C-alpha cells in the first residue's frame with residue numbers, strides 16, 4: 001500500500017512550496033488508495049518558532065488538506081512529532097556506531113567554524129578514532145556529535161522519478177552529522193528513521209533535498225533497510241525569476257488567505273507549479289485526484305505568477321456562484337466585508353447590507369470579481385454615492401439638456417426594471433440626438449462613478465429609482 005508523508009518544520013508560516021509538497025503527496029496517495037501522514041519535524045530547536053504548529057494546521061485546514069495520520073488525528077505509527085521520538089533516533093545512531101557506519105566527533109565548535117570560514121567541509125578529523133576510544137570519551141561526558149562515515153571512494157546512484165538517475169560522487173559528500181551534541185537528530189537521520197518506521201513508500205519533497213538523498217541512501221544501506229522511492233519537485237521561482245525567498249510575503253499561504261483568495265484557487269494554482277495536467281487547468285481537488293500522475297511532473301522550476309492566481313480565483317468564484325451553499329457562504333463573507341468597510345456610513349438595518357441585496361450584487365459582479373474583500377471598495381457604488389470630484393469625467397460629452405432629459409425620463413418611469421430601463425435609455429438617446437453608446441457611457445459614470453461596471457440597467461434596477469435620481473441630481477448640481 002502507498003504511504004506518503006508531509007513533514008514540515010514548525011519554523012514559521014506555511015510556504016507555497018510546502019503546500020505543493022503536501023498537495024502532491026495527498027494527490028498521489030488518493031490516486032493510489034494510499035494513506036497520507038502529517039509529521040512534524042521539530043528537532044531543530046534553534047529554528048523553532050512558537051505558535052507555528054497552530055498556524056500550519058490552520059492553513060492546512062483552510063485548504064482542506066486532510067491527513068489520515070498525524071499529531072492531532074493520531075494513528076498506529078505515532079507519535080507524529082519528532083521531538084517525541086528521540087529514542088528511535090538515538091537507537092539508530094547507536095546501531096550505526098556499533099556497525100562502524102558512523103563515528104563520534106569531538107571537534108569543538110571553534111574548530112568546525114574555522115573550517116567553515118575557510119570554505120571547506122568537515123575534514124574527517126575524528127574518523128580515525130577507534131570505536132573503543134570514542135566510547136570511552138563519550139562515557140566521560142565529552143561533548144560530541146555522531147557523524148555518518150561516508151565512503152571515501154565510489155558513488156551513490158539516486159533513482160529519482162522526476163530527475164531520473166542522479167549520480168553523487170562520495171568524494172563530494174561530507175561526513176554528515178546525524179546526532180547533535182544535544183542528543184537531537186539532524187534532518188537526515190530523523191527523516192530516514194521515521195520514513196522507515198512509518199513504512200513510507202514514496203518520498204515527495206522539494207528539489208533542495210535531491211543531492212542529500214545520497215546520504216539518506218547510505219543510511220538506508222547501513223541500517224539494512226529498504227529505501228522508499230524518491231520524487232523531487234522543482235524549485236518555485238518568484239515572478240522576477242529567482243528562488244521564491246522566505247522573506248517574500250508572496251511565498252506564504254496566509255498572505256493569500258488574508259487577501260481573500262479562495263482556498264480552491266490557491267490549491268489549483270499550487271497544483272500547476274510543477275505538474276501539467278493532461279486536460280484543462282481549471283481543477284477542483286477531486287478533479288486533481290482523478291488526473292494526477294507522477295509522470296506528468298516537470299523538472300523545470302515554476303514561476304509563481306499572481307496574475308494566474310487571480311485568473312484562477314475568478315474562475316473558481318464563478319463556479320461557486322452556481323452552487324447555492326457556496327453562494328450563501330460568499331454572501332456572508334461579503335456582508336462582513338461591507339459592514340467593516342462602511343461602518344458608520346451604513347446603519348445596521350440598511351437594505352444595502354441585507355443578504356438579498358448582497359446576493360444580487362455578487363451575481364451581477366460574476367465576471368468581474370477576483371477577491372471578495374476588495375468588492376466594497378472596487379464596486380463602492382453599490383453602497384455609497386459616487387464622489388464626482390474624484391471621478392474622471394473626461395469622456396463626457398453630455399450637455400445640460402441631455403442630463404435633464406435623462407432625469408425626466410427616469411423620473412417618470414413607473415417600472416424600474418431592467419427590460420423597461422433598456423427601452424427608456426434608447427428613448428433618451430433618440431430624443432437627445434446623442435449616440436446610444438455615449439448616453440450609456442456617461443450615465444454609467446454618473447450612476448457608478450466608474451467607466452466599467454456590470455450591465456448598467458441591471459445595476460440601476462438593483463440600486464432603485466430613488467438612488468439613481470439622487471445621483472443624477474447630485475451630478476447636475478455638482
Ligand SMILES: [Zn+2]
Nearest residue numbers: 105106107126
Ligand atoms: Zn571531529
